Amino acid sequence: MITLYRYEIFLDFNGPEYYGNEKIQMVSDExxxxxxxxxxxxxxxxxxxxxVRYDVNNDKLVVYSKVGKELEIRFKGRASDKSIVGIYIAPYDNNKKYIVTTQFEASHARRFIPCFDVPYMKARFKLFVRVDRGL
Known part of the structure; x- marks a missing residue:
């Protein structure tokens, strides 16, 4: 059972990459x-x-471990400029500025952050975003 997702996302507006640290408060004997x-x-x-040991298979992160309290995942992603699902970066003001948006419905959160992206596994969600000073 999941009680809380906690994400720290580090955005770098010099490119489409972002980094994340995730902590899922959960208990699983699987x-x-x-x-x-x-x-x-x-x-x-x-x-x-x-x-712990893990694999990435067919759009799934497979973790081989029981979890007594917390699962931590460090990850790297890439914002899209072509598709408006997951995380999307779009230019405006004649390509001088950028805006970052997300689209998680119906099952697109998985394109931004590792998660149990199904409606029956809803949980509280805290998201902290870090960007360069001056943005």
């Missing part, structure tokens, strides 16, 4: 968890503070 994740590079996965 030996294998399948987390929705499309086009996201997974950098590290920890369960209860310990590094």
């Amino acid at each position: 030996d294998k968890l399948e987390i929705d994740s499309v086009g996201i590079e997974i950098l590290e996965v920890k369960a209860d503070g310990n590094s």
Whole structure:
């Protein structure tokens, strides 16, 4: 059962890449968890503070571990300038400025952040975004 998703997202407006640190407060006695994740590079996965084995298969992050309290995922993604699902970056003011938007419905959160992207697994969500000073 998931009680809270907590994300720290680091946006760099010099390019489309972003980095994220995710902490999912949850309890699972399953030996294998399948987390929705499309086009996201997974950098590290920890369960209860310990590094665990994982694979990325068919748009899923597969974690091979039980979770007693917290699952942590470090990841890297890329904002799209072609599609308006997940995270999208769009120019305005004659391409001098950019805006970042997200589109999570119906199942597009998985294109921005690793998550259980199904309606029956809803949970609270905290999102912290870091950008360069002056933006």
